Amino acid sequence: MTRLRDAGCVFAEEEADLLVGDARDLGELEELLMRRIAGEPLEVVLGWARFRGLRIAVEPGVFVPRQRTAFLVRQALTVTRPGSTVVDLCCGTGAIGLAIATEVPDIEIHASDIDPVAVRCAAGNLAAVGGVTWCGDLFDPLPDRLRGSVDVVVVNAPYVPTAEMAMMPPEARDHEPRRTLDGGPDGVDVHHRVASVVGEWLRPGGHVLIESGAVQARLTAEALSGAGLGTAVASSEEMAATVVIGAAPPV
Structure with a gap:
């Protein structure tokens, strides 16, 4: 959470919870975290977005639903x-x-x-x-x-x-x-x-x-x-x- 906040993520606590929840182990968590710190959209890093209660798959290079x-x-x-x-x-x-x-x-x-x-x-x-x-x-x-x-x-x-x-x-x-x-x-x-x-x-x-x-x-x-x-x-x-x-x- 601290690393996300330092990188300028406004919702660092929520993002940290999502990354921890999706990572299979500490190595993958570090990989996901580094991608997010580098500026990739959270939804692309996770591979999904929440939209009207639905879990929407998001591939790299595709517009993220707002x-x-x-x-x-x-x-x-x-x-x-x-x-x-x-x-x-x-x-x-x-x-x-x-x-x-x-x-x-x-x-x-x-x-x-x-x-x-x-x-x-x-x-x-x-x-x-x-x-x-x-x-x-x-x-x-x-x-x-x-x-x-x-x-x-x-x-x-x-x-x-x-x-x-x-x-x-x-x-x-x-x-x-x-x-x-x-x-x-x-x-x-x-x-x-x-x-x-x-x-x-x-x-x-x-x-x-x-x-x-x-x-x-x-x-x-x-x-x-x-x-x-x-x-x-x-x-x-x-x-x-x-x-x-x-x-x-x-x-």
Whole structure:
């Protein structure tokens, strides 16, 4: 605990307990401790993250699920019903899709990511709920049969403006792929790309929910409204989270 605190870990006591609990012996504990002191994210060192009460496997090089993203799940649960078809874009570990599928029975869950390592990680996490993973850019790898029939699309794409990347914590900036963090000049490059095509995949009355930043939310909402979707913004001050919701017109 002292060594973690000296290295700048804010939650040194909690992290020490987790490392001790996961290590099989003192030699492995020392190895894990040195990796954490060197700046690797705790979740990568452990190989798992806790998210909405679930234990999510995390592989090196895959975006670590943030606790504020639980707010995106909470909003998605309000529009997801048993039997819904849900697509988790830029899925990373698949944590969002897994959380939704765990709480809503009998949904069809598809998860897509451009990174094969992330897709492999998500496939392992989603296996228990029958989730299907796809490797490719946004909607491109999804089967055409889903076009126009998706009830809910959830998106946690990068939304940090390029100029602000240098201000990110080193454990994210140095240990997670830049493409999972850098959202382009205004932070919403990927949001614009999602907005431009999501209407083709949603069924009438379907919803897309995109995690955004407090500053970027207006731009995300404009992108969705410009694509013909009704928009709303939900925020949680407690979780420091913002979600932009787009709704396809009903029939």
